[in-house]
Amino acid sequence: MKELDKVKQLRESIRQIERRLGLLEEGEFSCCGITLAQCHALVEIGRAKSISLIELSELLNLDSSTMSRTVNNLVSNGLAERELDPKDRRYVNIKLSESGVKIFKGIEESLNLYYRKIFESIPVDKREQVLESLQILLNAIKANECCK
Structure with missing residues (x-):
């Protein structure tokens, strides 16, 4: 070829x-009626436990104004909370509320089950190869991102 x-x-x-x-x-x-962007933000906040808006923007590859609107909606829906950074009160960290944590855990459990089924569908002797190949692909994509 x-x-x-x-x-x-x-x-x-x-x-x-x-x-x-x-x-x-x-x-x-x-995600119970929230947008896909909000769902991604909710998962990243849940994984980090507490995260700044800037860090969240970088993780999701979104500009800060878009990320701010997304977080505002999560806060308005009672799924996230803002708290002043104890080290520097000029910064605000975002964390999940109790409702947000419940949704986060549900998403994680569902996705873990889904990906377990996929993983188990891969022949046992090829699983490590698939994981290694995906990591190589991800590294190649990162190395060739524009505007970085």
Whole structure:
């Protein structure tokens, strides 16, 4: 296979993965009526326990004004709270409320179950290879991001 054909195959494979995972997120894991962006923010806040708006923006690769609106909606919905940074009162950290933690845990459990099924569908002798290949792909994507 020519190199150009292999590049096209890579692009097509990634496109199909994106679509399948995107459909999953839009379907089963819609986060109780909040947007997909809010769902991603909720998960990242939950994983970090407490995080600044700037750090959250960087993690989700969103500009700070978009991230601010997203967090405002989470706060308005009672899923997140703002608290002053104890080390520097000029900064605000975001953490999940009790309701937000419950939703976060539900999302994590559902996604862990889903990905366990996928992982178990991979032949046992190929699992490490798949994980290693995905890490290599992710590193290549990071190395070639524009505007960094």
